[in-house]
Amino acid sequence: MTIGLVAVVVLIALVFTYINGFHDTANSIATVVATKVLSPGQAVLLAAVTNMIGALWGTAVAATIAAGIVNTGVIEAGPQLLVCALLAAIVWNLITWWLGLPSSSSHALVGALVGAAIAGSGGRFDSVIWSQGGVHWWLGNGVIPKVVVPMVISPFMGFLIGFVLMGALYALLSWFSRRQGFLHRFGRTPFVNSFFGKAQIASASAMGLAHGMNDAQKSMGIIALALAGATAAGQFDHLPDWLHFLRINESAAGGFVVPAWVAVVCALTMAGGTAGGGWRIIKTLGHKMVKLHPINGFAAEGSSAIVILVASAFGLPVSTTHVVSSSIMGVGTAKRSNAIRWSVVQRMVWAWILTLPITALIAYGFVRLAQGLI
Incomplete structure (x- = not known):
């Protein structure tokens, strides 16, 4: 992998991160804006700070993207595959962003990596780590345990926890509203809106932290993979001392140590993307799907x-x-089953289902096109 190609990969990865910012980070602040607890500007600032903290807090997800999805030997043999994968994910993100559909940038990236790896290896499906053993399935690597299973389980868990938490809060407020005297005020609407308006700032901060820990690390993993490949190929051997921060060596465990500067740059880029155009997704999640109040936003x-x-x-x-x-x-x-606008949900689910195969096909096509041009 030449230094020029590394620079291209890093640049496109940051473009993907920026697009991820206005495509995905909007999800983390949609509810706090929709409930009018914070203005869009305040929410973006909160998201930027908490995303930064989250991005610097561990690199487990970055390690999965860098070494747990496709065989790194395929990437080293055809480094342009990373460029094609990133471009495919960007194309799909832009399409769904334009349509206002909150599809997954994460699955777009994984699907694109899979498609690029298969194309780059001449159609060999073993270029993808489908499942690699661990003591438990969540400790193994591969697309199935790390992507497919969580893709099914995580929305179900989000729905279940949201339903239970909201139901518990409604039950608690109902209990307060039936009390007499001092306790009765805790069940009144003005107090509830005021209290959960403040509490939602804390929950939005937790959401931003979680987003940084997960989403910002995906681009970090791509950049780490590119830098590690260039380091292994000796492309950085003759760099001046002040550029040695670009070198990433494989750890004894076979993974990569993601430098702090990569995390900081990715977090800042994502924050910039959030400020650049997240309102389309915010409207779908925070307004079109269900009407939210501060207590609902807190629970979500x-x-x-x-x-x-x-x-x-x-x-x-x-x-x-x-x-x-x-x-x-x-x-x-x-709240009530008819509170959900199921027509909007249906469009979103189709976007979810199609993301992995479509991005894989787009990346496959990009790689084949690149091979024909080289």
Whole structure:
């Protein structure tokens, strides 16, 4: 991998991160804006700070993207595959962003990596790590345990936790409203809106932290993979001392240590993307799907943060979009089943289902096109 190609990969990875910012980070602040607890500007600032902290807090997801999805030998043999994969993910993200559909940037990236690896290896499906053993399935590597299984489980858990949490809060407020004297005020609407308006700032912060821990790390993994490949190929051997921060060596365990500067750059780029155009997705999640009040926003953000933080701890690159959307559905269903605009949900589900195969096909086509031009 030449230095020039490394620079291209890093640049496109940052473009993907920026697009991820206005495509996915909007999910983490949609509810706090929709409930009017924070203005869009305040929410973006909060998301930027918490995403930064989250991005610097562990690198388990980055390690999964860098070494747990496709065989690194395929990437080293055809480094242009990373460029094609990133471009495919960007194309799909832009299409769904334009349509206002909260599809998954995470699954777009994984699908694109899979398609690029298969194309780059001449159609060999073993170029993809489908499942690599561990003591437990969540400790193994591969597309099935790290992507497919969490893709199914995480939205269900988001829905379930959102439904249960919202139901518990409604039951608690109902109990307060039936009390006499001092306790009765805790069940009154003005107090509830005021209290959960403040509480939602905390839940939105947790959601931003969770988003940084998961989504920002995906681009970090791509950049780490590119830098590690160039380091292994000796492309950085003759760099001046002040550029040695670009070198990434494989660890004894076979993974990559992601430098702090990569995390910081990715987090800042994602924050910039959030400010650049997340309102389309915010409108779909925060307004079109179900009408939200501060208590609903708190429950949705809290349940989403729980699922994503747990997934991040295990290095599972789950979709923030899926989890937030399903949490909002769970919260809305607890309110009443017809509170959900199911026509909007149907469009979102189709976008979820199609993301992996379509991005894989786009990346496959890009790689084949690149091979024909080289």
